[in-house]
Amino acid sequence: MANMENAQKTDKHEKKDKRPAVSPKIQELHERKAKAEAGGGAEKLAAQKASGKMTARERVEALVDDDSFEEIDLLVETKATDFGLDQKYLAADGVVTGFARINGRPVCVFAQDFSVVGGSLGLSHAMKICKAMDLAISAGVPIIGLCDSGGARIQEGVESLGGYAEIFYRNVQASGYIPQISAILGPCAGGAVYSPALTDFVFMVEGTSHMFITGPEVVKAATGETCDFESLGGAETHAKLSGVAHFVAGSEHDCFRQIRELLDYLPQNCRETPKPAMPADDPRRESALLDEISGLDAKKSYRIQDVIRELGDGHQFLQVHRNFARNLICGFIRLDGESVGVIGNNPDVLSGALDIDASEKGARFVNFCDAFNIPLLTLVDVPGYWPGLEQEHAGIIRRGAKLLYAYCRATVPKVTVVLRKAYGGAYDVMSSKHIRGDVNFAWPSAEIAVMGPQGAVNILYKSELKAAKDPEKRRAELIADYTAKFASPYQAAKHGYVDEVIEARLTRAKVIRALRFLKGKKVQGLPKKHGNIPL
Ligand code: HXC
Secondary structure, eight states, rough: OOHHHHHHHHHHHHHHSSSOOHHHHHHHHHHHHHHHHHHTHHHHHHHHHHTOOOOOHHHHHHSSSOOOOOOOTTTOOOOOOOOGGSSSGGGGGGEEEEEEEETTTTEEEEEEEEEEEEGGGGGHHHHHHHHHHHHHHTTOOOOEEEEEOBBBBBTTHHHHHHHHHHHHHHHHTTTTOOOOEEEEEEEEGGGGHHHHSSEEEEETTTTTEEEESSOHHHHHHHOOOOOOOHHHHHHHIIIIIOOOOOEEEEEHHHHHHHHHHHHHHSSTTSSSOOOOOOOSSSSSSOOOOHHHHHSSSSOOOOOOHHHHHSSSSGGOOOSSTTTTTEEEEEEEEEETTTEEEEEEETTTGGGGOHHHHHHHHHHHHHHHHHHHTOOOOEEEEEBBOOOSHHHHHHHHHHHHHHHHHHHHHSSSSSEEEEEEEEEHHHHHHOOOOOTTTTTTOOTOOOOOEOOOOOHHHHHHHHHHHHOOOHHHHHHHHHHHHHHHHHSSSHHHHTTTTTSEEGGGGGHHHEEEEEEEEEEOOOOOSSSOOOOOOOO
């Protein structure tokens, strides 16, 4: 036995020895590749890891399916010579590019390598990214950028500015054609922020990613304001205040998990529809919780997220812009396996009223879904636009009109459910029948009117109330009268502005049936170059 084992070992050993010797040309190829793959060298890579970040190559491997990444342009080098760049070797010119698979579907990827001159963008670096973008456009696949860069490579001057512009141009050409996703995984300064801003979804990682046009020192010099990287452009700042970040992750691994989850809801390009999942829930599942919410006192609030989860397959809901403009909730669910974009007023924040941030958030989401053939479900509980000097001066007329524009332009199947309030202009905006909602439902608790009973009575009966012996008693009578007449879905139903008043518990089944019916919807718009959205 021992002899046999020895014989086998000798055999293996001999086979190994018999492998052809590596030719000098192959040896040279291996050496060149190894040098380029070494990034900024062991010391810089160790510093990157010590700062809590993965290296560019580790990131790509962690994002894509195992053993699916094919790198291109590994051996590209900078042509720049000024400021000693001709004396330096910038491995892969500071960016890893290529194609791979995520959830089995092809994608293009690039990852900036901060260990090589801070991931700064020179012309060759830019053209590598452009090649990956061109490939993504030709193949009709999503592109994911993993950004970690000090911005335009200062030593390359206008060449790096031109390189950025080449990327921006492609971002805009690709917009609405293929999904574009940016993950910010370190500093992104100057020009580095504008390409992500042009993409569809921006991910940030708590604590390690920052986006800003000018850093804290320039801010201090220019305006006298004191800030640090975190308050200026950290994940929380951009997720809550500016709305630049759509998703926040606790770690880079969490970020890649979220990107893969998002991609699952999206098609590869605008010519396709999202791939349905195996239905994992009863399409006729009824909900006692929805009946309960419908029966709430009109003054009581609830979270629209709970309604959305109740409707979605397996109670799953991928929320976009979770912490920004929380008075309007957007995200993706599946209904009987199909990907659906949901927009819902959230009575739990600002009573669900529309303000500037909510309008812009909703408009961008509606535009995205429309561009990529994802049907829209709109859940309405809106008392109107949020009033006030601050909103008016900041341009709620112009900026609030964006949501209206987006809904009017959207040609994907649109199903609407009015849960409770649908007052004034906000009723029109939220995918009403008049702006071509395809199937519009209302719960019995719906109140579809120009305004709420209190406001209406105060305006309509101002003089009568002034003259009344007991104004409060008279006001209560008038409010009761108005409520009986208008605070219901039945005026709208009488005119055919809602197609059906439904019991809340049946909403999931009704919406699924409507969307199944609308699957073949086609709309031909007017022949024009493009519309002029109020920007
Ligand atoms: C060339 C750069 C660079 C840049 C960083 N580096 N940014 N090299 N051009 N834009 C180099 C550094 O010299 C250093 O090289 C290495 O990257 C790491 O940088 P550090 O400063 O040591 O790292 P850190 O302390 O982590 O700070 C990271 C940083 C900081 C916050 C990104 O480097 C920084 O503020 N960089 C400049 C950011 C900026 O203002 N960019 C705007 C450029 S103008 P060594 O050799 O020492 O390792 C722009 C306009 C384009 O982008 C507009 C297009 C529309």
